[in-house]
Amino acid sequence: MTEIGYLVGSLSQASINRRLAMALCRVAPAGVVLRELRIDDLPLYNPDHDGSFAPAARRLKDDLASVDAVVVLTPEYNRSLPPVLKNAVDYASRPWGENTWQDRPVAIAGVGLNGAGTAVAQAHLRAVLGACGAHVLGGPELCLAWTDDLVDDDGCPAPAAAPRLRAFLDAVVAHAERHGAVPSGAWPLSS
Template sequence: MAQYKIAVVVGSLRKDSFNKKLALALAKLAPSDFLFEQVRIDDLPLYNQDDDGHPAEQVKRLKSHILESQGLLFVTPEYNRSMPGVLKNAIDHASRPYGQSAWAGKPAGVIGISVGAIGTALAQQHLRNVLAYLDVPVLGQPEAFVQAKEGVFNADGSAGDGIKKFLQGWMDAYVAFVKKPR
């Protein structure tokens, strides 16, 4: 059985992040041949094109993790109607220098959770625009704009009864998308 290593990029650094919880809950819904590994982005320096020729070790680690994966999962909060700076910084690092993007061709899922009624719809749209430019095929349907409310997560971190069926459907579509020949 083929093993699919999925690089998970969570756009939140908060210790008790809803998006980190969502990433973990989604991984529990995946088939056994999918391995979800969170990519560390909290220690990356701010992107500076002057450093392209001699990237920091943290940047090398990030690019290596992305290159070794068969798919990507972006789980993003929404800050000021867009994606967080820390997520954009990671994307910029792994896409540079020009022509050496680690992201290119990797199938991706984009999802997020927020306390707002529209979830992370605008952040996801901005992220999808950036990923399109970077030649990252992104699962288009189903979209998932999850609202953080009571019962979304069980005490063990799994998806709550009210959302589990929806998230399972999203995960099934994501798995099929990653497995699809390109």
């Protein structure tokens, strides 16, 4: 069994990136389980509280450490990743010496309203996670442009999109197998 945790970088009830996550759940092969790792209840990160992390932040770090791989679905906000997602990434990188991203297999996906399909946000997120020491899957990329029939209300992907989603998940599983057994990590950069 491979367990993939996913983060959705949107607080919107109507999030198209959550719809994409639902579609990934639908196409998961046998033996692969996806579950959402909540980030919507995190307070804003403040290093003054590193000695007493909020329960939601501790839960996020525990959740990230408990799965075989992480998929991060990012919307694009002003040509970058949304603050709710950056906040979660920063929390998981701390406290000092307890960087949960270190050596963790991670993949990035996203859907936007135009043809670029979150490509710039994904590039920024890739740089951030790389700086945090994660193993970020290089490809296949999953940068999609939203159309009303891409994913229905029940999370079923359009037949034309399903093979691409499945190929992405297959690559995530292979990536997890290559980079499994994450050691407890230390922050890779100087303070």
